[in-house]
Each structure stands twice: as structure tokens, then as C-alpha cells.
Amino acid sequence: MFDVSISSQLKEAVTDFKIGVIYYPAISVSDLPPLIGDRLPLYYENIQLSLNDHPVCEIPGIKEWRGIFKKTGTDPSRYRPSQEALLRKIKKDGAPHFVNSAVDLLNFFSVQHSIPMGLYDATKLNTPIHIRIGTDDDHYDGLNGRTMHMKDKILSADSIEAFGSPIVDSKRTCVTGQTKQALQIVYLRPSMDSDEAHLLITKMAEMFTQVHGGTHELTLIQ
Template sequence: MAFTIDPQFQDLGFAVHLGMLDFTVGVRPSDDGLKSAMQNGAELRLEELMGEAASTDPVIADVRAAFKVCGKDPSRYRPSSEALTRRVIAGKGLYLVNNVVDSGNLVSLMTGIPVGVYDAEKIKGDVRLTIGETGEEYAGIGRGSINLEGLPVMHDSEGPFGTPFSDSARTNVDETTTRIAFVLYGLNIDIAHVEAAAEIADTLITGFCAPAH
């Protein structure tokens, strides 16, 4: 699939460095090794924040600023990395969904970068990052209908399917998924940080999500 970024982002005053990785995976419940990594990642994040709010993290703060410039209130529509961090601060820990989604959430928590993990076979045609228009929406995973106006949005030939806020049910990863598109939403984030996050993603996905033999 080809991937493009809408030229309108050039006029908004912040850099867009998106990472899109492709992996062949076997989807199953997270094993003890990944669960331990998730616990360790949560503890490290708490140490880094030193009791401060998630929004004080420099990376999360920069993504929030990008949301605002695009037209979305980041206090009502929080970047997914902020929502995960707030959950950890509240003592709830990361969700347990499956090994692939859990790995994506761990990357997002550790780096502050919103992550999207999509079933690549459910993405149709070429992909484009744009900004949601008035009236645009999709069915979110466990959230009902999501108002996409003013959010950075991933589109394929069938319409919108992903944002750095919450992803669509249409391209969700489940036990039938064999290939994923792993997206790092580097909005207003230095490219070196996005590249470092991509390396963490590669380590986790190849280490915990390889197809079963």
C-alpha cells in the first residue's frame, strides 16, 4: 500500500513524522514475559513522571499541542498515549487485550507517542493521513461513534479507520489477524524519538507476537 500525508499539515506549523511498520504476527493472549514487560514499563513511567500529570510529559504535551492546532480540544479528546499514562497513574495498569495490542500499548506508554495497530488485510487500497472533516465519524473500538472532525485521521479507500485518539472497529486486530500495520503517530515529535519508538516496537512485536510454528 502507498502512504501519503495531506499537504494541509505543512501549513499548521508542526512536524509530522509517522512511522508505519509491517509485521506478520500470531495473535494470542499475552504471555507472562509480555505481562512482566508491561508491569515494568508502567513502573518506569511512574518513576519518570515523579507524581506529575501525564500532560506534563514533553512528548504528550507536544502531541496535545498538535491536536489543538488541528482543531480538537486535547482535554476532551486525549491522545491515546496520554489516556494510557493516566490509567497507569491511577493505578489501573494497562489493559490486557492480546499480545499485539498489548505490545502497541506498551510502546505508546513507554514513549508518549500515540500508536495505532491495524489488521493490514482490512485496510483497503492506499493510505492517507488527513484531518477529519465536519460530520466525519466511525465506530470506535468499545467507544461507539467517534467524532473525527479536527482529528488527524488515517483513511483508506473505504474511509477513515484510525486516529491517535482511538481506532475504528473496522480494522481491529483479533485472533484471525495475520499481518498488521503498526503506526507511530509522530505529531509534533522529533524524528529521532519516533525512530527509537520504532525500534522498541520491532523488539516487542518480533519477541512476543511471532506466528506460532
């Protein structure tokens, strides 16, 4: 299992900050099986319809994570939590971008539970991994095509550099069809109790391995 820790500075800013960490040592990434893939468009269509009556920023998980961003110095109207960005994309276009089975399933989890999360090619990571608040020195090439400057933003960093955040992840560690080992970081809602949080990451890990094969190792860090 990967060595992952939360910085004391982040814990001081967000007292109940917690993450789920799931390691998948042997997966096969392709397309989602029809049982899931064929149902996702209808699921997202229903989400799109529901957002006509419920503003995205008022969804409990979105509201809580916007508050977390403010506590760490991030303007959530300028840099949105990733699950909020997904929901706004669904509201506008009816669905997120479909990429591959791993990313598509992760996006489903994120929308379903209204929390940010990231999935990384584990062979491109160098331990230890720290979840902390960024400084002037932290930046990376994001999957959104922009250079992400991470000062005052929550990020994940390995021994090389920052590689992910609850906003957008890096190109360096992205999961592709060639990925065989993956690390998932689930940015849980601080308001969740430990039992609820552990059950949630367990269910996600089980569904992920049902789709991608292999086994999983997981831990709750708080």
C-alpha cells in the same frame, strides 16, 4: 508495503509532522510471553507511582501532542491523545486493559515513548491510506464504544472511510487473535529528528516480530 501519505493540509498545520509505518505480513497473536507479560504489572506500577509527582499533561510527549491537537483544531482536554488516555488510566487503575499480545505490546510502546500509535488488521484495509484532518463526513465506530465524529481531528483513512486516529481507533480494523497481517502507524513527535525517529520505529518493529514471529517492512514518512 502499503501506500501511505500525509495530506498537505496537515503538513501546513504541523510543519514537521511525521509518522512511522510498519507492515507485518505474517504474525501470530495470542498472549504476551511471560518474560514480558510478567514484568508489565510492575512496570505500570512504577509508572503509576511516578505520576504522583509529575502531572500527566506536563510529560514532554504529552505536552507536545496536546500542542499538535490544538494546531489542527482539536481540544486536547476533550479529546485526549491516546498515550495520555493510557497514562491517565494507569494513574487511576494501575494498568491499562490487557487485550492480546499485539495490543498489549503496542500500549507498552505508547507509554514508554509517550506517543500515540495504532495497530490495524491489514486484511481489513484498502489502499491508499491518507493521514489527514477530518471533515464533517468522517466518522466511525470507535473501540471506546462511541461513534467518533472526526471533524478537525487527525485521522487515518483508507479508500473506504476513516479507521483510526491518535485518539482512538475503529472497530472495523481492530486486531484480534485471528489477525495474521497487521499495519502499525506510529505518530512520532515532530520534534524528533529523522535518524532518531527511524531508529525508534526499527526497534519497535524488531521487538514486535520477536514476540509475534514473521518479518516486517517499515518506512518513515514526513
